[in-house]
Amino acid sequence: MTNHGYVLDVSAFQPQACYFDFWSKWKARGVKGGIVKLSEGTGWTNGYGASQIAAIKHEGLMASGYHFSRFRGDTYQAVQEANLAIACARQMGLPQGAPLVLDYEERLGYRASNTQAAIAFLKCIKAADYQPVFYSYSGMANLWDFEAIHAATGAVMWIAAYPTLAGVTSPNMAYFPGISNFICAWQFTDNMWGEHIDGSIDLTGVFTSMAEQKVTSGGHLDDYHFEGSKLIINGWFASDKATGKNSHYIILTDDKGHELARQSINLTARPDVAKALPDIPGGGQSGFSASFDYTKEMAGKQLRVYFRYTDDPAGNGNAVDYISEADLSKSAAYLDSMSVSFGKKLNVNGWFASDMSIGRDNRFIILYDTTSQRELQRVKINPVARPDVAKAERSVYGSGQSGFSASFDYDASLIGRKLQIISRYSGSDDGNSDYVDNWFDPFMGPSMPVLDGKTEQTFVAHNIKVETQKDGSLLVNAK
Incomplete structure (x- = not known):
């Protein structure tokens, strides 16, 4: 050029x-x-x-x-x-x-x-x-x-x-x-x-x-995202060197060149490319798109994505490639809410999605003491559908089922302690091996709920213990 x-x-x-x-x-x-x-x-x-x-x-x-x-x-x-x-x-x-x-x-x-x-x-x-x-x-x-x-x-x-x-x-x-x-x-x-x-x-x-x-060759990986267990790849590639190369492939490899998957595709119309780069032959019919099964072998890797024109129906032979990268090591998470209820429970809600969660089907939420560096409690949970997260984080695997809700036993001994919530995907039933975690930001154990002196709270309990605090308020423990 x-x-x-x-x-x-x-x-x-x-x-x-x-x-x-x-x-x-x-x-x-x-x-x-x-x-x-x-x-x-x-x-x-x-x-x-x-x-x-x-x-x-x-x-x-x-x-x-x-x-x-x-x-x-x-x-x-x-x-x-x-x-x-x-x-x-x-x-x-x-x-x-x-x-x-x-x-x-x-x-x-x-x-x-x-x-x-x-x-x-x-x-x-x-x-x-x-x-x-x-x-x-x-x-x-x-x-x-x-x-x-x-x-x-x-x-x-x-x-x-x-x-x-x-x-x-x-x-x-x-x-x-x-x-x-x-x-x-x-x-x-x-x-x-x-x-x-x-x-x-x-x-x-x-x-x-x-x-x-004149620009006579070009391409772009427009988008890669997940739809359930499928990895969707979209983009375009056109070149003056593609003449006579009538087989078209998308090939995925790891960063060492080890091939993970390939798929023969039919080119799709891209009038936007033809308009933007009129000097590239075939730009108007240069769209590349494929759906791949997402595998544990792909997780955590920087995939190389090849858009290929070749004269070989098997995808080898004389070829001209456009090469880009897809990052499959992403995670995203957010702790939506946290509260202490009168039933002496610490309630947490949020979501955690990770490309590395594939094959790790056991989910846990862990309450961790940051100061003593030890786990306090662990709850095994079922995933919660989060279509809002699926829409916002569609390039992260599992985002549509990334929600969680968990409750931990909570009492006055945890007030003011430096605590942390851990969301975990694990390949083991007990969650102690083959796992990927998200550690949310540490927080100070919140106070127990306090009535304002005007609101009535009615509940049924088998046993009630009342203690007078230094400030004159009452600490009520109910079972």
Whole structure:
């Protein structure tokens, strides 16, 4: 593939980027431009910014700037942050008309409000006569609508996706995340030349003034999630090297290359790919999708996912692959509620899901004394359906049946002690081996429930013991 211009982005973490020889070295490696972090949020500014921009320009490279946003879906704050970015751009010597990037990385908020706030920011940038650019990670596309952002502001996209964390000197374009027709650059590494600096390839000349080049190969693992015991894989891959390779496979291996599963698939329509990357042959029919049985052998691994075109019906032979990764070592949990009842019970409710829970069908909730580091009580439970968790955490195995509810015996001796709740999946009936745990945050044993002097509490007991406390209140123990 024809060499595009490379671009480095730097911030206050790279004070060495103030020096001419820093950029001279990178220029010799093919870098044609530098993107400097100017500001963040509503108050932080880069004290090295002016010197970094001056050094970039001194070496004959193109200078751009970016602002790291904190506004999420708050349109009012987005405008405030835009005003700070514009002021910094002018004070630090960023040329008028240069790209000024909105760096959007907060994984929170709602898509509609995030999108509108981004539009408000970029409209300010455009009105200030800088070129609006939107930056984010390909895996965050559910948090913003870039097509709406582009339509409202004319902004182009600088997309980030790292095929590897190892040091690289050039991108593997088979991994190109072509999620929009308006991608101007791809940040393909945070370890350029092994020096732990972010490196990008400029596809359209926005950051380097170089001419646009054709992209003829690309792919993306759009989604992997669980539906019951099935692992669902979705994505796309198209390449000019796929001609004559009429068999299509998704293959799963571990990180050592040991094959775990493969499935022959029929390609599906992807008009979005054809629109975004019209120069890739077959982009309109490049969808890859398969359902695999999830096995204990897959659990806890960083799976390699191969999208393959091959001339061999068995999936071998001459092949061209797109390779991505699926993390099957994830867990998620939340303790929804905890209370002490008049029946001297500590009641806990929550959920815990884990990719490593497969084959571990016995579930326990444990009350643990953190100070003495010993288990106090253990309750074996049945799973509780949690469709809300299944929807929110669909990439974690077992999330739909991840709920739990348990009660422990509780008395005054536990008040104020440092306690912890442990949720456990185990392959053994007693829960003492072959298990995976989630330890919730420690807490101080709560007080026993106290009547307010007005409310009546009626209950039936076989035995009642009443003790007068120092403050005059009564401690009632009922059986």
